[in-house]
Amino acid sequence: MQKVVVELIRVSKKYGRRQLFADINQRIGPGECVGVTGPNGSGKSTLVKIIAGLLRPSAGIVQVRMDGKAVDAEKRMACFGLISPELLFYQAMTGYENLQFLVRARGLALSDEQLLTCLEAVGLSGRQQECVGTYSTGMRQRLKFAVLEALRPPVWLLDEPTSNLDEEGKKLVKRLVDNALAQQAAVVIATNDLEEVRDAGQKIALA
Numbered sequence: 001m002q003k004v005v006v007e008l009i010r011v012s013k014k015y016g017r018r019q020l021f022a023d024i025n026q027r028i029g030p031g032e033c034v035g036v037t038g039p040n041g042s043g044k045s046t047l048v049k050i051i052a053g054l055l056r057p058s059a060g061i062v063q064v065r066m067d068g069k070a071v072d073a074e075k076r077m078a079c080f081g082l083i084s085p086e087l088l089f090y091q092a093m094t095g096y097e098n099l100q101f102l103v104r105a106r107g108l109a110l111s112d113e114q115l116l117t118c119l120e121a122v123g124l125s126g127r128q129q130e131c132v133g134t135y136s137t138g139m140r141q142r143l144k145f146a147v148l149e150a151l152r153p154p155v156w157l158l159d160e161p162t163s164n165l166d167e168e169g170k171k172l173v174k175r176l177v178d179n180a181l182a183q184q185a186a187v188v189i190a191t192n193d194l195e196e197v198r199d200a201g202q203k204i205a206l207a
């Protein structure tokens with residue numbers, strides 16, 4: 001896996017006159033996990049979107065370097081895998097078709113067998129031919145992780161990664177994250193569940 005370093009330099013965000021956060025400085029390197037914590041509305045999702053390049057900060061910058069070289073803004077998304085409650089699947093397509101579509105959209109060619117392995121890794125094998133519209137919220141959350149398993153991005157941006165998951169699903173997420181860290185991915189976990197970021201090496205606490 002390519003090694004990517006994400007660096008937040010004096011990142012600030014305000015909506016109107018309301019300052020959500022200011023001057024966040026944080027380096028997230030290969031094999032490192034940063035937890036973003038704070039109550040509802042504190043700006044966790046906003047910060048994740050800024051790191052992903054989906055939102056602009058009001059001030060400051062997010063630098064991304066791959067193997068020491070700066071990554072252009074337009075190539076940045078290829079480094080990231082994003083899990084977010086705001087991401088939706090195509091309801092009329094099956095779990096398998098959604099996964100295949102999203103993997104192809106990234107320009108990757110995975111075999112049927114490889115895609116099925118990803119679905120199996122999240123406990124969805126056997127359900128891959130059912131339409132996502134009929135999936136439970138927990139199954140949809142698992143499918144998001146199947147996409148990450150397939151993309152194997154060097155940076156994992158996880159916004160509320162265990163929402164809607166049962167105990168077994170939470171353990172699954174922990175295993176997948178630990179595995180990604182062992183493979184030198186850089187991981188950001190935004191959550192209001194402190195337990196979920198207990199092992200994170202560094203934390204950004206929003207208020």
Ligand code: ADP
Pocket residue numbers: 015020038039040041042043044045046047
């Ligand atoms: P969290 O993920 O910590 O619950 P969010 O990042 O989703 O918080 O939102 C932080 C705050 O920013 C909320 O109060 C929300 O209402 C506000 N907010 C989010 N998006 C916008 C927007 N486009 N315009 C104005 N305010 C926004």
Ligand code: MG
Pocket residue numbers: 044045046159
């Ligand atoms: Mg949020």
